[in-house]
Amino acid sequence: MNTSVTIDPALKPEGYEGQGFFATRLENLVGMARKNSLWPLPFATSCCGIEFMATMGSNYDLARFGMERLSFSPRQADLLIVAGTVAKKLGPVLRQVYEQMAEPRWVIAMGACASSGGVFDTYSVLQGIDKIIPVDVYIPGCPPRPEQLIEGIIKIQELVQTEGIDRRSTPAYQEKIAKYNLQ
Numbered sequence: 001m002n003t004s005v006t007i008d009p010a011l012k013p014e015g016y017e018g019q020g021f022f023a024t025r026l027e028n029l030v031g032m033a034r035k036n037s038l039w040p041l042p043f044a045t046s047c048c049g050i051e052f053m054a055t056m057g058s059n060y061d062l063a064r065f066g067m068e069r070l071s072f073s074p075r076q077a078d079l080l081i082v083a084g085t086v087a088k089k090l091g092p093v094l095r096q097v098y099e100q101m102a103e104p105r106w107v108i109a110m111g112a113c114a115s116s117g118g119v120f121d122t123y124s125v126l127q128g129i130d131k132i133i134p135v136d137v138y139i140p141g142c143p144p145r146p147e148q149l150i151e152g153i154i155k156i157q158e159l160v161q162t163e164g165i166d167r168r169s170t171p172a173y174q175e176k177i178a179k180y181n182l183q
């Protein structure tokens with residue numbers, strides 16, 4: 001019986017390898033480590049939050065992506081998932097949560113409400129969280145299914161893997177942050 005096992009090195013970054021060695025760029029390694037150890041902070045205000053809970057449950061099991069550790073403290077989180085309707089009164093709270101997160105940080109707007117206000121085209125509802133904080137990935141739907149949230153998280157992971165360790169100092173990022181009057 002052949003007992004040898006071939007492991008598919010799906011996670012391995014680009015690099016050079018030979019017998020007994022593998023060399024790659026530091027940036028690739030850091031990207032790989034960050035990508036597979038994101039700590040999400042769920043900012044769940046209404047029904048989309050229930051879909052987020054389902055995504056954490058055993059059927060969908062977000063822990064497969066290195067995300068079994070949710071953070072309810074912004075200082076120990078790097079992925080903000082805004083799930084639900086955000087009233088204008090809540091806007092400053094959301095912004096403060098974002099500001100308390102350390103760099104590097106990423107944001108998902110989950111569902112129609114977080115992305116654009118959804119069906120609540122009213123004076124009291126924020127018409128998209130990107131009015132007050134920058135968003136990296138938008139997930140459509142009312143509510144989005146857990147599969148859609150997972151797709152959004154995979155998109156974030158692709159971004160995290162490829163964007164480089166000096167993201168904060170790039171002119172594009174500085175410009176983006178300045179637009180929101182953030183530091």
Ligand code: SF4
Pocket residue numbers: 046047048049083084085111112113114118141142143144
């Ligand atoms: S997008 Fe739909 S499901 Fe999600 S919070 Fe808004 S109304 Fe609820």
